[in-house]
Amino acid sequence: MTDVSKNEYASDESPTTDVHRVGPTLPVLSDIATGAVQSPTPTVERFVNHFLRELNFGQGVLLSRSTINDQYIALAKTVRKYMMADWLDTGAKRREGGTKTVGYLSAEYLLGRQLSNALLATDLQDIAADALRECGIDIADLRAQEIEPGLGNGGLGRLAACFIDSLATMDVPCIGYGIRYEYGIFRQTFEDNRQVEVPDSWLSLGSPWEFPHPERQVRVDFGGRTEQYTDDEGRERSRWIPGWNVLGIPYHQMVPGFRNHTVNTLRLWSAKATQAFDLQIFNSGDYAEAVRAQTFAENISKVLYPEDSTPQGKELRLQQQYFFVACSLHDFIENTLPQDFDLHHLPERIVFQLNDTHPVIAIPELMRILVDIKGFDWDDAWDITRQCFAYTCHTLLPEALEVWSVELMGKLLPRHLEIIYRINKNFLEEVAEAFAGDEMRIRRMSIISEHPERSVRMAYLATIGSSKVNGVAELHSQLLRDKVLPDFSGYWPDKFTNVTNGVTPRRFVFLANRKLSDLVTDAIGDGWVTDLEQFKKLEPFADDPNFRQQFAQVKQANKERLYNLLKARDGLDLPRDAMLDVMVKRLHEYKRQSLKLLHIVSMYDGIISGRVSTESVVPRTFVFGAKAAPGYHIAKETIFLINSVAQTINADERVKNVMSVAFPANYNVTLAEKLIPAADLSEQISLAGKEASGTGNMKFALNGALTIGTDDGANVEIRELVGDDNFFLFGMDEPQVEELRAKGYDPESYYQSNENLRATIDLLASGHFTGGDRRLAAQFVDNLRTQDPFMALADYQSYLDAQARVDEAYRDSDAWTRMAILNVARTGFFSSDRSMRDYRERIWNV
Numbered sequence: 001m002t003d004v005s006k007n008e009y010a011s012d013e014s015p016t017t018d019v020h021r022v023g024p025t026l027p028v029l030s031d032i033a034t035g036a037v038q039s040p041t042p043t044v045e046r047f048v049n050h051f052l053r054e055l056n057f058g059q060g061v062l063l064s065r066s067t068i069n070d071q072y073i074a075l076a077k078t079v080r081k082y083m084m085a086d087w088l089d090t091g092a093k094r095r096e097g098g099t100k101t102v103g104y105l106s107a108e109y110l111l112g113r114q115l116s117n118a119l120l121a122t123d124l125q126d127i128a129a130d131a132l133r134e135c136g137i138d139i140a141d142l143r144a145q146e147i148e149p150g151l152g153n154g155g156l157g158r159l160a161a162c163f164i165d166s167l168a169t170m171d172v173p174c175i176g177y178g179i180r181y182e183y184g185i186f187r188q189t190f191e192d193n194r195q196v197e198v199p200d201s202w203l204s205l206g207s208p209w210e211f212p213h214p215e216r217q218v219r220v221d222f223g224g225r226t227e228q229y230t231d232d233e234g235r236e237r238s239r240w241i242p243g244w245n246v247l248g249i250p251y252h253q254m255v256p257g258f259r260n261h262t263v264n265t266l267r268l269w270s271a272k273a274t275q276a277f278d279l280q281i282f283n284s285g286d287y288a289e290a291v292r293a294q295t296f297a298e299n300i301s302k303v304l305y306p307e308d309s310t311p312q313g314k315e316l317r318l319q320q321q322y323f324f325v326a327c328s329l330h331d332f333i334e335n336t337l338p339q340d341f342d343l344h345h346l347p348e349r350i351v352f353q354l355n356d357t358h359p360v361i362a363i364p365e366l367m368r369i370l371v372d373i374k375g376f377d378w379d380d381a382w383d384i385t386r387q388c389f390a391y392t393c394h395t396l397l398p399e400a401l402e403v404w405s406v407e408l409m410g411k412l413l414p415r416h417l418e419i420i421y422r423i424n425k426n427f428l429e430e431v432a433e434a435f436a437g438d439e440m441r442i443r444r445m446s447i448i449s450e451h452p453e454r455s456v457r458m459a460y461l462a463t464i465g466s467s468k469v470n471g472v473a474e475l476h477s478q479l480l481r482d483k484v485l486p487d488f489s490g491y492w493p494d495k496f497t498n499v500t501n502g503v504t505p506r507r508f509v510f511l512a513n514r515k516l517s518d519l520v521t522d523a524i525g526d527g528w529v530t531d532l533e534q535f536k537k538l539e540p541f542a543d544d545p546n547f548r549q550q551f552a553q554v555k556q557a558n559k560e561r562l563y564n565l566l567k568a569r570d571g572l573d574l575p576r577d578a579m580l581d582v583m584v585k586r587l588h589e590y591k592r593q594s595l596k597l598l599h600i601v602s603m604y605d606g607i608i609s610g611r612v613s614t615e616s617v618v619p620r621t622f623v624f625g626a627k628a629a630p631g632y633h634i635a636k637e638t639i640f641l642i643n644s645v646a647q648t649i650n651a652d653e654r655v656k657n658v659m660s661v662a663f664p665a666n667y668n669v670t671l672a673e674k675l676i677p678a679a680d681l682s683e684q685i686s687l688a689g690k691e692a693s694g695t696g697n698m699k700f701a702l703n704g705a706l707t708i709g710t711d712d713g714a715n716v717e718i719r720e721l722v723g724d725d726n727f728f729l730f731g732m733d734e735p736q737v738e739e740l741r742a743k744g745y746d747p748e749s750y751y752q753s754n755e756n757l758r759a760t761i762d763l764l765a766s767g768h769f770t771g772g773d774r775r776l777a778a779q780f781v782d783n784l785r786t787q788d789p790f791m792a793l794a795d796y797q798s799y800l801d802a803q804a805r806v807d808e809a810y811r812d813s814d815a816w817t818r819m820a821i822l823n824v825a826r827t828g829f830f831s832s833d834r835s836m837r838d839y840r841e842r843i844w845n846v
């Protein structure tokens, strides 16, 4: 045991540390690459020493004077040290190996907290906890100190984080490229039941996980014009004369694999003004203007756009997209490949995966690099480019498909616009030839749309410029082929494929649900952590009463943990023994939080009107978590109404002990890790054909919640795997939705013909939940009765019937537990390791 009381600060000469120092007094080793640097074997004593050194010499404080933040930073930097040798080794191995790398291009990474994940990956959890205990510190307090980097909106950003975790765990060479937003997704608070957005200053207390490399800055050009000229060989060429530029500074983060000594890199770009940029203005004597210019440049990576469905066509957003893409391509071609690399062989060394259309400007950018800078012929360059990209589509909502106005594109990226026009021209000539001048088809397939204004359809550009296009669940990929890109899938049937999403079992089972992990590992060993299909071995345990009892105890313990957290965090007092019914996801009309609200109000109305006795109901606690885009009016009204309903119900003695509603603010990855393991029921109730996949649905099933859901996204595959008996299906399927839409959907007819629905809506409209003010619920109610674009009323009765089946099933708690175990046992397919294998085999050929 290290006596920390005697010698409070660590000696810098400590013999227990043996990290090599490279400096003037030491010969530089051949290079650290080949395993020359080894992290010292971790022991509690060494860990204490490292930690204290970080505290004393890194933070410059004595343990006795240190704040929790000092301690957190020192701990993070200590853990980081243990990954360093593996990181350097992995980098060297990649450079020497000459293998193909995956360049994951994503405008978002919703990483969640890093400390716990790093401790898990390095297997240092116990040692670190013991070491800190010796210093009189509870590691839990330090874990809680970390502000999660919320550099994403929701599903798409979290998927990127799961994917890079899996690639590291599978030792696949991958560089994640993205944007280091200074402000991530806003922090949500509630005032008078309404959402208020607070800036997310996640960097304010320092960020120990990133490594800035200002010396590796990349210049990015914007604006200006193009110029035609004839080159030395007499070829007609175009050159870009940019109007202004900014610098991209890379910040590197480690992406550790699970206990496999692989550490990949996530490279996020931060924008900075170039010197030329402000020198000019400085020299003209206008100091203030120069500083303003700096702000202008640095705005590019200032903030994550919090909309995730309706692109606003904002100039700054296009700047962000081009900024990170240009930096990333430059970084790979100039700094990652060997100096003399022949770019004709580029597809052997890189495949850029386009996470939705946000990075699609990379396609004309690579063309520009090859043609304008490297002097390639157009056709050669195009052949190379198409092999280097693959595109994943993450949506089905037509309004979410990105388009950029030609005017804006021409102003910001004139050369890229030219390149896009030429790609389009060549492509349409090909189509005209194949379809004998079918004018309508040519117009439909053009990258440029003419209405409502001339604009560039990024999904079309992505499809034409990629070797593969995939959707994110079977149903979604089929709808993508049939509805979103039918002309393209007809033209290139083999280009289209599906890769069903997945989630990382490390974070969402092992870390988030330690108790379940221990129980499972006792039963089937720990191989599941990197081979989740092994969950299948749990199936027989569903019939073991002893196992069921332990499983139920785990669930109960997770609920207690959640309720304690919600009590401390939000002052919420929740009953300990009710069914926990959870709906967490972004607030969107298509996801239908409105339908969930109708269910809650119906249940409440049933009780207070005396139609249903409290003795006969299955007690439920409803939990919502959802952020609304700040400009999405109806979504914000829905939040207001959920909070109002929660307030009323929680205060109503008539439903005490049988109903409670909680809406903890600021749902994020950190809260998800506590909420999901506690849930009994997972709400996945989008209108069929709208949710591309969903990934929360997978996390819940893997943690032993049963799903009530529509036939949508990956719900379809979850149900197929767990079986109809272990899934509560309701609502129209996608063809039925289409049929009803074609017939003409009239929400009012459902209101008129369904008595319970009418009572529910009337109660909402009455002002009962809004302090008597009818106006406050009016928009929500009117929207449902007159528009109901996502057909909540059409699915209402079916949903309530399914909820009745849920109640029935829950009454037999042992049978319920059995179903829950089967959900866990049968959903191992949804590991992001499996998704990555699919990409590797069907898309990347790495």
Ligand code: 26V
Pocket (backbone or CB within 6 Å): 153, 154, 155, 156, 157, 159, 305, 306, 307, 308, 309, 310, 311, 312, 356, 394, 395, 400, 472, 501, 691, 692, 693, 694, 695, 713
């Ligand atoms: C779109 C936009 C539009 C412009 C403004 C900023 C912005 C930011 C993000 C997005 C992406 C929306 C698409 C998305 O998040 N899709 C979700 O992807 C998940 C992972 O594949 C999937 O599980 C969800 O079903 C799908 O909605």
